[in-house]
Amino acid sequence: MKKLYTLPAVAILAAGIFAFQTAESSGKMESFKQSAHLQNNGGQASLTGAPGESDCTFCHTGSVLDGSSENQFALVDAGFNPVGAYIPGASYTATLQLGSNPDKKGFSSTTLENGGNSMAGSLTGMIIGGTQDFQNGAGTKDYVSHKNSSNTNAFTLWSWTWDAPASDVGPVTFYIASNVANDNDLKTGDEIYLSQHIINSSAGIEEVKNDVSTFTAGYNVEGNSVVINFMSMVADQMYFNLIDLNGKSVYSSDLAKSLIGNNKQTISLPSEIENGIYVVNFFVGNRAMSSNVMVQQ
Numbered sequence: 001m002k003k004l005y006t007l008p009a010v011a012i013l014a015a016g017i018f019a020f021q022t023a024e025s026s027g028k029m030e031s032f033k034q035s036a037h038l039q040n041n042g043g044q045a046s047l048t049g050a051p052g053e054s055d056c057t058f059c060h061t062g063s064v065l066d067g068s069s070e071n072q073f074a075l076v077d078a079g080f081n082p083v084g085a086y087i088p089g090a091s092y093t094a095t096l097q098l099g100s101n102p103d104k105k106g107f108s109s110t111t112l113e114n115g116g117n118s119m120a121g122s123l124t125g126m127i128i129g130g131t132q133d134f135q136n137g138a139g140t141k142d143y144v145s146h147k148n149s150s151n152t153n154a155f156t157l158w159s160w161t162w163d164a165p166a167s168d169v170g171p172v173t174f175y176i177a178s179n180v181a182n183d184n185d186l187k188t189g190d191e192i193y194l195s196q197h198i199i200n201s202s203a204g205i206e207e208v209k210n211d212v213s214t215f216t217a218g219y220n221v222e223g224n225s226v227v228i229n230f231m232s233m234v235a236d237q238m239y240f241n242l243i244d245l246n247g248k249s250v251y252s253s254d255l256a257k258s259l260i261g262n263n264k265q266t267i268s269l270p271s272e273i274e275n276g277i278y279v280v281n282f283f284v285g286n287r288a289m290s291s292n293v294m295v296q297q
Contacts, residue, residue, distance in 0.1 A: 041148045045136035048110045048143065049194040050175035051117055067193030070099045071107075071176045072245045074277040075162065075199055080219070080294040082277060085202040086164040086172070094144075095129075095294075096158045096176060097276050098193075099246065103153050104181035108145045111162060113169050114198065120172035121165045129159030157275045157296070168203045217280040217291035220266070224297055228265040228282055232258040236285030240267050243279045250278070258284050269295070 049055040055064065074082050074095045083092065098105055113120045123142040125132040130150025134143055144160045165172075174197040181190045214231040226242070238255035250273055255265060275296050282289045 041132075044108065044145070045134060045140075045143050047108045047177060048175040049177045050110055050112055050173075053110075053175075055177040055192055055194055064192050064194060067176065067178060067195035069246060070180070070193040071178050071195040071197075072097050072099055072276065073174060073176060073195065073197045074245070074292075075174075075197075076277070076292075076294065080292075082292045083199070085200040087202050088164055088168050089166050090164050092162050092164065093126075093129075094123075094160050094162050094174065095277060096178075097156055097274075098178055098180065100180055101153045101156055101274075102180045102182075104151060105153070105179060106146045106151050106181070107158065107176060107178040108143060109160075109174060109176045110141055110143050111172055111174050112141070114171040114173050120169055122163045124161040124163070126160050129157075130155050131158050131160040133160070168201050171198050171200050173198050215282070215289040215291065217282065217293055219293045219295055221296060223266070223268065224271065224295075225266050225268045226280060226293055228263075228267070228280070230263050230282070230284070230289060232260060232263055232284055234258070234285065235260055236287075237283075238265065239283040240265070241281040241283075242269070242273075243281060245277055245279075271297070273297075 046053045047055055075084075075086075076082050076093050076095065077090075080093075086092065094109075096107060096109070098107075109123075111120045111123060112118060119141045123133050123144045125144050125147075130147055131144050132147050134145070135141065136143070146158060149155070150158060162174075176195050176197065178193045178195075179190055180193065214229075216229045218227050219225075220227050226240075228240075235257050238258050239252070240255060241252040242250050244250050251269060253267060255267075273295060275294075277292060277294050280291050280293055282291075
């Protein structure tokens, strides 16, 4: 009789130990999953906020916000000049930086024909730009995203290549979903920013000549400076102003008087100015000239 009572007691004790070990193992597995998720390398398709797609809230619990200011996007040509219209078959560099530059961050993007769901051109990630390209399957849309090596605030500017469609398809839209993470070791409390950036077709755009066509501005990485060249018909006071994509002046300087004829000015920038696209506003007297530059220290 004692054996009849002893065996069930042992069985109950063993079951309890097994349940405890299972729960402990489950907790470790969940912790592992969350840890693996936090080290995510990007690469998930259909999370850009484009028509018919989800966004980062598919995995992250957080608010969906207007990203028109947070997602600072620019499309530049081979000379790093921002463009608002593409030439069919040409290659461009797309750049993205987040206005808040959080400790942890990520993004996903695709490019579609305006008003539709068809891929516009093709996207290729750049090693130096901290991005990767991928698809949702053979013959589907192209996507780009961050990588493990570029998801912290030490990496301020993502870039990738966009090859425009071989023929004119009209305006195209870059859809971007970014994640401003709170770095709490969980997938909760993040802020998801969605934005759309339309690039027009160059077809039908007429070139207009103006009196500032001789003005150029470029960035010199070796001296961390902006180099300006222009022609002046008068000797007048010069003024330099550097503006970020939010319209905020980040550096300005009063200069000497211009020379009559060809002029070259080199303006050294403070080291704390972050990498990114900026607008140079340059004045000779009341004559205003402007151009865009990409700072990459």
